[in-house]
Amino acid sequence: xxxxxxxxxxxxxxxxxxxxxxxxxxxxxxxxxxxxxxxxxxxxxxxxxxxxxxxxxxxxxxxxxxxxxxxxxxxxxxxxxxxxxxxxxxxxxxxxxxxxxxxxxxxxxxxxxxxxxxxxx
Amino acid sequence: xxxxxxxxxxxxxxxxxxxxxxxxxxxxxxxxxxxxxxxxxxxxxxxxxxxxxxxxxxxxxxxxxxxxxxxxxxxxxxxxxxxxxxxxxxxxxxxxxxxxxxxxxxxxxxxxxxxxxxxxxxxxxxxxxxxxxxxxxxxxxxxxxxxxxxxxxxxxxxxxxxxxxxxxxxxxxxxxxxxxxxxxxxxxxxxxxxxxxxxxx
Numbered sequence: 001x002x003x004x005x006x007x008x009x010x011x012x013x014x015x016x017x018x019x020x021x022x023x024x025x026x027x028x029x030x031x032x033x034x035x036x037x038x039x040x041x042x043x044x045x046x047x048x049x050x051x052x053x054x055x056x057x058x059x060x061x062x063x064x065x066x067x068x069x070x071x072x073x074x075x076x077x078x079x080x081x082x083x084x085x086x087x088x089x090x091x092x093x094x095x096x097x098x099x100x101x102x103x104x105x106x107x108x109x110x111x112x113x114x115x116x117x118x119x120x121x
Numbered sequence: 122x123x124x125x126x127x128x129x130x131x132x133x134x135x136x137x138x139x140x141x142x143x144x145x146x147x148x149x150x151x152x153x154x155x156x157x158x159x160x161x162x163x164x165x166x167x168x169x170x171x172x173x174x175x176x177x178x179x180x181x182x183x184x185x186x187x188x189x190x191x192x193x194x195x196x197x198x199x200x201x202x203x204x205x206x207x208x209x210x211x212x213x214x215x216x217x218x219x220x221x222x223x224x225x226x227x228x229x230x231x232x233x234x235x236x237x238x239x240x241x242x243x244x245x246x247x248x249x250x251x252x253x254x255x256x257x258x259x260x261x262x263x264x265x266x267x268x269x270x271x272x273x274x275x276x277x278x279x280x281x282x283x284x285x286x287x288x289x290x291x292x293x294x295x296x297x298x299x300x301x302x303x304x305x306x307x308x309x310x311x312x313x314x315x316x317x318x319x320x321x322x
Contacts, residue, residue, distance in 0.1 A: 004149030029150025034290030069277025070302020076269025092210020104267025
C-alpha cells in the first residue's frame with residue numbers, strides 16, 4: 001500500500017480531481033483480480049484452508065444506507081486522504097496526527113451505533 | 122571471481138532500487154486481491170472498517186448501543202490485521218524508504234498550491250500543512266474528517282476494502298451504490314468544501 005502511494009493524501013486528491021489514472025488502476029486491477037478469486041471460490045474450483053467451503057456472502061440490501069453512508073464516508077475520505085486501512089499504515093509511518101483521525105473515526109462509529117435506529121437504511 | 126562479485130553487487134542494487142522505488146499500480150492492485158484471497162481462504166471477510174466497531178466494543182461501547190454488543194473475539198483476526206498494517210507501515214518507512222519525492226500530477230500540484238498546500242518533499246506522504254502535529258489550526262479538520270470516515274463507513278456497511286474491493290468484485294448492488302456515494306462525497310469535499318475549509322490553515 002505504501003509502495004504504490006495509495007495511502008497518500010496527494011494521490012486521493014489526484015483521484016478526486018481526475019488528474020491521474022493511478023488510483024483507478026490500483027482499484028480496477030484489485031476488483032478484476034478479486035472477481036476472479038471470488039468466482040473461483042464460489043464455483044468450488046478452489047476451497048479454503050483445510051477444505052473449507054468459501055461462499056462470499058451477499059451484502060445486506062440496505063440501499064439507502066449504502067448511498068447516504070457512502071457519501072459521508074466520501075466527504076471524510078477526501079478531507080483526510082485516508083480510508084480505514086491506510087490510517088493504520090500511516091500510524092506505522094510515525095504520523096502521530098493520524099491518532100487524532102483514528103480517535104475521531106471511533107467517535108464517528110460510536111455516533112452511528114447510537115443513532116442507528118433513527119437513520120434510514 | 123572478481124566479475125562475479127561485481128555482477129552480484131549490480132543485481133543486488135537493482136533489486137533494492139526496485140523495492141525502494143515507487144511500485145506500479147498493477148502490482149498494488151494484485152497485492153490487494155491477494156489479501157482478499159487470503160482472507161477468504163481462511164474463512165474471513167475483507168473489510169477494514171469493521172475494526173472500528175470491534176475497537177469500540179472492546180472499549181465497552183455496548184453501554185450505549187446494542188450495535189457494539191458483539192463477541193469481538195470472533196473478529197480477533199482484524200486486530201492482527203491492524204497490528205500487521207502498522208508494522209507494514211513501519212517497514213515501508215524504514216527499510217524500504219524511498220529516495221525520491223512522489224511524482225504527483227502537475228495539474229493537481231498547481232491546484233493544491235492555490236489552496237496553500239505545497240508539493241511533497243522526499244519521504245513525505247502527507248502534507249505537513251494538514252498533518253503536522255504542531256499545526257493546531259488543522260486539528261479540527263482532522264477530527265471532522267475522522268468522524269465522517271468512521272460514521273460513514275459503518276453507516277454504509279463498509280469502506281474501500283469492504284465495498285469497493287470485496288463488494289464490487291462480488292457484483293453487489295449495495296456496494297456499487299456505496300462507491301457512487303464515496304464519489305459524491307469525495308467530489309463535493311474536494312471541489313467545494315476543501316477550498317473553503319483550508320482558508321483556516
